Amino acid sequence: ALLLSLVGLIAEISFIKLASNSYKKKNPNSNIITVDEEYSLNDCMEESIKLFPKVIWAMFLNYILIMCGMMFCFFPGVILAFFSTFTTTAVVISGFKGMNAVWYSVVITKKKFFAVVSSVAIFFMASYLSGSLLGNLLSLISLGTVPDGIISILCTCIVEILFAFQSVFFTVMFLDIENFIPREVKNSFNKPRDTDTNHGAEL
Secondary structure, eight states, X not given: OHHHHHHHXXXXXXXXXXXXXXXXXXXXXXXXXXXXXXXXXXXXXXXXXXXXXXXXXHHHHHHHHHHHHHHHOHHHHHHHHHHTTTHHHHHHTTOOOHHHHHHHHHHHHHXXXXXXXXXXXXXXXXHHIIIIIHHHHXXXXXXXXXXXXXXXXXXXXXXXXXXXXXXXXXXXXXXXXXXXXXXXXXXXXXXXXXXXXXXXSOO
16 A cells, blocks of 8 residues: 555656646746756656655655644644645645745645635545445445456546546646746745745745
């Protein structure tokens, strides 16, 4: 399970990179900090593996913050989880590290908070329905004639397709919102990103 999760995270990074480059090609005037030139899928996977440690570190710090919020009171942790929706995207696209990626996600989310929250809720429900409920439905329809292993594989495929669409959707949302973030705000995150000691922007 852990191995599949790690592979899934690398795939998510790849989807974000591919979606961001496609977005840049269609929107050449978009205000994006770092988007590479067109490259092959193999190059994308190699870069995703290189970004993997940075993403893991940002996710770990984000997880600690969310757990601390839930320890003091449940709702601050939930709210922070919504605000940190774009943490991975901030690492992959904007090149931020550690806490800077988390804080930048907060800045991005604040611009379209209700749109982000509703999108997260919709994808969460879709994942739940396509995962557990679909598996039970297939078992019921097949009357036990289809092995559980095949049903599990089918459900996993559907969830992964939804997951890929989710990664692309939130990447495009991130880039659309980022176009409205002032350059000085982005630069304030860029300056301390090697130290991870200062989020450097108004929250």
